[in-house]
Amino acid sequence: MKNITLGQYIPLDSFFHRLDPRSKICAMVAMMIAVFIPAGFIGYALIGAILIMCVFISRLQVDFIIKAMKPMIFMMIFLFVVNIFVVKSGTLLVSFWIFNIYSGAIIETLYIVIRLLLMIMITTLLTATTKPMDLTLGLEHLMGPLEKIKVPTHDIAMMVALALRFIPTLIEEADRILKAQASRGVDLENGTLREKINAILSLIVPMFVSCFQRADDLADAMEARGYAVGAPRVRYKKLAFTAGDYIVIIGANLVLLAVIAIKIWVIK
Amino acid sequence: MSICFEKLSHEYSPGTPFAFLALKDINLTFAEGKMTAIIGATGSGKTTLVQHLNGLLLPTEGRVTVNDHVIEAGKKYPKIKDLRKGVGLVFQFAENQLFEETIIKDVSFGPKNFGATEEEARERAVRSLKIVGITEDMFEKSPLELSGGQKRRVAIAGILAMRPRILVLDEPTAGLDPQGAANMMELFKRINKENGITVLIVTHNMEHVLDYCDEVVVLGKGRLLMQTDISTFFENEEYMKKAGIDPPSIVRFKRFLKEKGLELPADVLSIEELAAEIAGRYRR
Numbered sequence: 001m002k003n004i005t006l007g008q009y010i011p012l013d014s015f016f017h018r019l020d021p022r023s024k025i026c027a028m029v030a031m032m033i034a035v036f037i038p039a040g041f042i043g044y045a046l047i048g049a050i051l052i053m054c055v056f057i058s059r060l061q062v063d064f065i066i067k068a069m070k071p072m073i074f075m076m077i078f079l080f081v082v083n084i085f086v087v088k089s090g091t092l093l094v095s096f097w098i099f100n101i102y103s104g105a106i107i108e109t110l111y112i113v114i115r116l117l118l119m120i121m122i123t124t125l126l127t128a129t130t131k132p133m134d135l136t137l138g139l140e141h142l143m144g145p146l147e148k149i150k151v152p153t154h155d156i157a158m159m160v161a162l163a164l165r166f167i168p169t170l171i172e173e174a175d176r177i178l179k180a181q182a183s184r185g186v187d188l189e190n191g192t193l194r195e196k197i198n199a200i201l202s203l204i205v206p207m208f209v210s211c212f213q214r215a216d217d218l219a220d221a222m223e224a225r226g227y228a229v230g231a232p233r234v235r236y237k238k239l240a241f242t243a244g245d246y247i248v249i250i251g252a253n254l255v256l257l258a259v260i261a262i263k264i265w266v267i268k
Numbered sequence: 269m270s271i272c273f274e275k276l277s278h279e280y281s282p283g284t285p286f287a288f289l290a291l292k293d294i295n296l297t298f299a300e301g302k303m304t305a306i307i308g309a310t311g312s313g314k315t316t317l318v319q320h321l322n323g324l325l326l327p328t329e330g331r332v333t334v335n336d337h338v339i340e341a342g343k344k345y346p347k348i349k350d351l352r353k354g355v356g357l358v359f360q361f362a363e364n365q366l367f368e369e370t371i372i373k374d375v376s377f378g379p380k381n382f383g384a385t386e387e388e389a390r391e392r393a394v395r396s397l398k399i400v401g402i403t404e405d406m407f408e409k410s411p412l413e414l415s416g417g418q419k420r421r422v423a424i425a426g427i428l429a430m431r432p433r434i435l436v437l438d439e440p441t442a443g444l445d446p447q448g449a450a451n452m453m454e455l456f457k458r459i460n461k462e463n464g465i466t467v468l469i470v471t472h473n474m475e476h477v478l479d480y481c482d483e484v485v486v487l488g489k490g491r492l493l494m495q496t497d498i499s500t501f502f503e504n505e506e507y508m509k510k511a512g513i514d515p516p517s518i519v520r521f522k523r524f525l526k527e528k529g530l531e532l533p534a535d536v537l538s539i540e541e542l543a544a545e546i547a548g549r550y551r552r
């Protein structure tokens with residue numbers, strides 16, 4: 001459970017870490033749109049090159065990014081197998097038994113795989129360089145205009161922030177209960193179905209109990225410090241754009257424009 | 269029946285940005301049948317150390333030997349269930365592990381996992397619950413209805429019912445009332461003396477160490493600082509300072525007497541002995 005790197009914040013000091021969360025979110029959206037524009041390998045090469053540069057600027061270890069991509073390998077193999085059966089365009093490359101592999105299948109699969117990898121890189125860049133709390137704060141600001149149509153943006157942001165805040169705590173708790181039950185002979189791998197169900201219950205029940213308890217305690221603690229639902233709040237942390245933020249937003253949108261241009265003029 | 273750590277190191281999340289070396293080069297032997305206190309500041313690695321005893325954590329370097337089980341770094345140990353049967357580990361805040369509908373069922377859970385029959389498990393559960401002071405009228409209640417202290421007792425009964433040869437307790441008395449904590453320590457001492465069970469106890473309470481334990485192991489920043497018997501430890505001011513520990517009141521009182529010119533033997537470490545010793549001197 002400790003090996004989940006997707007979505008984990010890495011405390012370092014870099015240009016990206018210091019950026020305003022709002023600009024990072026905007027830049028991410030622009031890059032995501034760019035990934036979805038079918039601009040062929042040239043477009044992906046451009047996006048990929050920019051992202052690799054960003055990884056170096058963010059001082060993240062390349063290992064870390066690769067690890068975040070690992071859970072996707074399974075999905076890629078699955079896609080590849082499905083595509084081989086389904087896609088019948090392009091020239092026939094290999095043919096044996098009932099399998100006919102067309103060049104279209106290979107290209108199609110490569111497109112999807114590259115797209116997935118680029119998307120993981122983008123989200124990892126965002127979550128690894130932005131504290132979860134800052135991320136929700138940024139989201140809340142960006143959702144601000146929705147307040148006019150009575151969307152409870154603050155409550156949503158608070159809920160997301162609390163959920164994110166408790167992920168590591170719950171992982172830790174699950175780890176502890178797992179160990180405590182393992183000491184009492186719980187074995188999740190071996191045993192009959194009945195024993196396995198009992199083993200899983202011995203983890204889930206204490207987890208639920210502790211979650212409810214925590215939620216209760218947290219609500220009390222928040223109220224004790226004057227938190228009231230719907231009441232106006234002031235901020236301790238003020239978000240402010242710097243020159244870097246403008247550069248990143250403009251840069252991301254330039255990439256998007258470039259990809260659109262490639263789509264229009266290069267790939268017809 | 270002995271426990272031996274050899275050149276043991278443990279690193280959490282190795283190879284990631286969160287890597288943390290929690291234990292460094294630990295060499296340590298625990299004699300059979302003794303009651304040993306494991307002490308050290310918060311974060312010194314006590315919990316990490318005891319979790320090696322039943323294979324919850326595996327060493328990243330070196331090895332740990334428990335009876336005839338040898339667990340080496342980097343190797344998965346196949347007989348882990350057998351090991352866990354012999355080593356009962358009570359967790360810090362053990363009350364969070366209760367999950368069955370009734371107390372008695374929860375306590376029978378451990379023995380049943382280790383192959384006891386239904387009746388056998390129940391009989392052991394009844395006995396363990398009585399030992400920890402849970403009365404019969406509570407057996408059919410839900411564990412969730414109990415107070416924190418009672419839950420802790422039930423959790424400890426759940427481990428005792430497994431009949432381990434080695435009992436490891438991670439801060440079993442934290443958060444209990446002083447009387448309840450003292451009763452608990454009496455209980456562990458009795459189990460240790462009457463059944464010859466090796467007891468390792470992680471604690472921050474020096475009075476408990478002084479009153480109940482035979483030996484003390486001090487950890488500091490993941491290293492073994494010392495391992496000595498109780499009277500040597502509490503006699504030596506240097507040791508206590510090195511371990512960053514406030515001496516128990518009786519030791520402080522003896523120091524105070526010494527400053528005023530009344531020196532008492534090192535092995536006088538209980539109130540009764542102290543009173544007798546002082547009374548004896550003034551009678552003379």
Ligand SMILES: Nc1ncnc2c1ncn2[C@@H]1O[C@H](COP(=O)(O)OP(=O)(O)OP(=O)(O)O)[C@@H](O)[C@H]1O
Binds near residue numbers: 308314315317
């Ligand atoms: N799962 C983990 N991942 C990374 N580091 C950890 C993990 N568990 C503990 N540590 C670190 O290892 C060190 C030792 O932790 P440990 O829990 O063994 O301390 P302890 O002596 O039991 O402290 P306490 O008296 O507070 O219970 C601490 O610095 C802690 O931050």
Ligand SMILES: [Mg+2]
Binds near residue numbers: 314316438
């Ligand atoms: Mg601990």
